[in-house]
Amino acid sequence: xxxxxxxxxxxxxxxxxxxxxxxxxxxxxxxxxxxxxxxxxxxxxxxxxxxxxxxxxxxxxxxxxxxxxxxxxxxxxxxxxxxxxxxxxxxxxxxxxxxxxxxxxxxxxxxxxxxxxxxxxxxxxxxxxxxxxxxxxxxxxxxxxxxxxxxxxxxxxxxxxxxxxxxxxxxxxxxxxxxxxxxxxxxxxxxxxxxxxxxxxxxxxxxxxxxxxxxxxxxxxxxxxxxxxxxxxxxxxxxxxxxxxxxxxxxxxxxxxxxxxxxxxxxxxxxxxxxxxxxxxxxxxxxxxxxxxxxxxxxxxxxxxxxxxxxxxxxxxxxxxxxx
Numbered sequence: 001x002x003x004x005x006x007x008x009x010x011x012x013x014x015x016x017x018x019x020x021x022x023x024x025x026x027x028x029x030x031x032x033x034x035x036x037x038x039x040x041x042x043x044x045x046x047x048x049x050x051x052x053x054x055x056x057x058x059x060x061x062x063x064x065x066x067x068x069x070x071x072x073x074x075x076x077x078x079x080x081x082x083x084x085x086x087x088x089x090x091x092x093x094x095x096x097x098x099x100x101x102x103x104x105x106x107x108x109x110x111x112x113x114x115x116x117x118x119x120x121x122x123x124x125x126x127x128x129x130x131x132x133x134x135x136x137x138x139x140x141x142x143x144x145x146x147x148x149x150x151x152x153x154x155x156x157x158x159x160x161x162x163x164x165x166x167x168x169x170x171x172x173x174x175x176x177x178x179x180x181x182x183x184x185x186x187x188x189x190x191x192x193x194x195x196x197x198x199x200x201x202x203x204x205x206x207x208x209x210x211x212x213x214x215x216x217x218x219x220x221x222x223x224x225x226x227x228x229x230x231x232x233x234x235x236x237x238x239x240x241x242x243x244x245x246x247x248x249x250x251x252x253x254x255x256x257x258x259x260x261x262x263x264x265x266x267x268x269x270x271x272x273x274x275x276x277x278x279x280x281x282x283x284x285x286x287x288x289x290x291x292x293x294x295x296x297x298x299x300x301x302x303x304x305x306x307x308x309x310x311x312x313x314x315x316x317x318x319x320x321x322x323x324x
Contacts, residue, residue, distance in 0.1 A: 038077025042186030117298025
């Protein structure tokens, strides 16, 4: 075959792909769209998914199905997404935990290259909360108390951003603690509210109602500045953990095999829904902020978070599950 002939065929294939892409996206979705939440109902990811499900379905003229596929700190749900081939499956999750999983899991059932970013959706700071009966109201008192009694800390799962946030705090303050992991933040919060564990670090969106209801009290906020919804709650950074900032960064990823035209249409729809005045207002009232990004920026965020938490894990050594 001549060079000219090959060039013509390649150009023709590229042109066909360019013409076909809009038609492919326009015909999508052609069946119910499944949003996988890798944590239990009631957590931040689940709450946001249920907030956006109806407006997203209306915008795309599609039925939205939410499936809570829990276990292994979100890995089971992420694996199901990575291996999906129907072009109608997406994962809505805590992006920090997604980035951390390869750092703390020996045999990952999927590769990070099996998924790709679509967009970020929202950010809410973590709240370090305690059972109201705990005789400590700030980190200094907490550290002192931890040296005289057991301090069990619940989290959304081993290797979650919530878990490693506590590790970071303990390394900086000398807090004595023991980790108690759960399958999602809602279960962790319920355990601390019941008094079975003493502390929990969790996203504000899911935690604030329990604080407002008097079932939990705030020790610190993980933003660098105080939050307007809890003006009297000090930041963790102001209590001796220099430059500490963490939170639950909610975003969406899809299988890497999903055609670009489809993932871009999905991204545009998600961004339109989450940026609506009604959605902004509802998230703000709950202590979250709208946060959107391009697919490339979303994937780059995963890389940055992986590097950040790798440093914490390295510093922690054998103390990842506590030091009590």
